[in-house]
Amino acid sequence: MAPEVKVEVTHKETIKPSAATPHRLKTINLSVFDQLVPQIYIPLLLFYPGNNSGQVKNIDHHHSLVAERSKLLKKSLRGALTHFYPFAGEFQYNVSISSNDHGAAFFDAQVNCTISNILDKPDLGMLWKLLPSGHTSYLLQVQANFFECGGLAIGVNISHKVADASTMSKFINSWAAIALGSASTTDHVVPPAEYGVAASLFPPLDFLNRPPTPSGNANSGIKEKCMTRRFLFDASRIAALKSKAATTTVPNPTRIEVVSALIWKCAAEASRSNLGSVRPSAWCQTVNMRNVLVSPLAGKDLLGNVVGLVAAKTADISEADDHDLRSLVTILRKGIEEFKENYRNGVSGESLCQLFMEIVNLIKRNDIDTYSCTSWCRFPFYGSNFGWGKPSWVFTSTVDSKNIIILMDTKDGDGLEASLTLKEEDMTKFENNKELLEYASLNPSVI
Template identity: 45%
Template sequence: MNTVAMEIKVEIIKRETIKPSTPTPHHLRCFDLCLIDQLQPESYTSLVLFYSNSADSPLPYEERISQRLKASLAETLTRFYPLAGKIKDHVSIECNDDGADYFEARVYCRLSDILERPEQKMVRRFLPKEILSRQGTGKLVVVQASIFECGGMALGVCISHRLADASTTSMFIHGWACTALGSGPEAVPPEFGAASRLPPRREFSPTPPATHLVVEKSATRRYVFDASKITALKAKAASASVQKPTRVEAVSALIWRCATTVSGSKYGSLRPSKLIQMINIRKRLVPPSPENCFGNLVWSFEAQTGDCSDIELHSLAGELRKGIEGFTENYATKFQGDEAFSVVSKAYKEIDKLYTTEVIKFFCFSSWCRFPFYEADFGWGKPTWVSMGNMESKNVIVLMDTRDGSGIEAWVCLSEEDMALFERDSELLEFASLNPSVQN
């Protein structure tokens, strides 16, 4: 195991509040959450983007970098004005231009030291401690810019999950980078119509299911599937019903199979397991919502194994395909108005029961693939690596693109007991590399 995470020193040298460059007009001061926003926990969606210093010169440019980030963040908050406000109640945001928290830090090592064998515990060092303690800072956006001795940078971006899913997070980062480059007008502005389609309900104040996820005694590992291995995996996962599985379907099916096998080994026999797959529903709704629709436009479908014969790779890939097609067939037209509330409230009760009883083993998957995080150029090049900022919830798996866009990085969080078996699974290691160097 890499010990760099325990040795590096990250020192906060400055904390500021960045307010929108233009005040929010009075008629926009109250922003309604959408119905799905109400289900989200009061935690942060976080990413860390790592940038190399191509000039490899030690840091006379720190102040210039900081000024560019802060000025462009202020402009970006003007366009994404709800993110500069504060949570008023469980149905709305007070858009009072409270601003974002901005931290600057120095890292007493080189970026290459981090990228050699990156671990989740190390990545979390580039997020403010307040985020990790779940206290938050009171702000809906929190940023930490950490400068390495070599001139490289880690940019940690944290956005309240009450307002942002992966798509909204990607849109915000892309808009911020375009503004920093001076091409802000080219960025697609956010569309704020989610609440009109999915109006919030004051009488609906659920405890978000994610708060039930166990975070104690978990272990997180990074697995990388390169393009050639994914091609072989897709061929193995193919069947008459799913002749061309996607790379996400193939990778998800393999991880699901291996995690189910590991879980069954503790009991002496395989038990049924359930996969909960989070999906971006913007394009899947009828009529579709705009791709730039702001907020949490995500939902989930479930796929379940039965007896031992059901955990063959092609069977699991088939279950995933049936799940996504089932959403389109059964729910695509229902996410609007009163019918949406009926669907959401019923599903919430079922999911809440699953999380709280754990009668059946379940795994929650989320794919962040195809979001253009690696295109986020603030003026010093595109990221060398983009990572999940914080993953501690047991049985959660997040998939992200590799830098070349053809491979997949899987962040897998299991109980320590399950991970000890999972990380030695021979079928998994046939297709995936355990935490290889980013620099390769």
């Protein structure tokens, strides 16, 4: 039996910006987008293999390497926080971020195995040990995990109130560019003036400033037992899936559309089998509004949260079997196109709030299966080189809540990884679905 993998935090430190934040930038108002996202932390793991496949033989050299890399990460993080100064601030309940240089939490940790032990069919439960936790007074938390082989995994938790996936990728690449010593010759470091622009374009709503009231629902504390699994769709299988899903309506479906449709179809089939009855379902997709809004002011450099939601329902078409793969691709395409048409010229806070509430209420309904999907694809996380090469694997996962899906690029940029959380009884049927396994591999080795 393999020994238990242990992660031991050896040092804790607060990292403050290398230069004090100017007084004029001390208060960053939240936009209505920031107000509407949940007060949770977004996890991210970046794996950098060592130069050795086994354990480092020279202990003194290993300790020196760990100390050198830890020092570089902390120094460059101080520099990155001068640009991303809200990350070192404190959250003022749903109104603003106080950029008071409170700092970010940084932890050094030792892992009693080689990085290959983790990357060979990753244990998703084990991966959570590589992320910082329990320090919610910091908006940004980092854990540098050093392996016996010289490999490194950087675990990051960041408050959703200051960042979405787009902003997080800009931060990670800026931090890496500073560490690499090339910040002055790249365009990765975002000027601080971009913060606050979203709040001026999409002003906050006063009624969202109030703290949430306790729910009176007696079942609100009951959580269903869920399971999370990782699936890999490589480029060749996605190409075959695209060919199968193509129609005259959607002749060239995207990889996101076909993978989403297949997951939706198989998850709905699992739920239907366990319920013993047919009921409608919906797919809720996050949308990067930076790619939707045509206003030059609302460009791709907006920081914070600029995320919309699209809900596509099987009731949108009248075919007898509306969970057919092609039908689901058509529904997904129609939902996105209608959303872009409705919001390309802008969105008011009131209509955005109404949209979010409609989708929240949809998710709460017991007479429909609702699946919530977030795509992190095309964000350049795999480009983050801190000085020891680009990451061999980048991973994020879902919160422990049912029917949540996160899609992420594979390293080659052509495949997709999906992290799914379903109810236990649904996942048992889902992960054995023959059609799914024609196109997806269940938790293959990363090596």
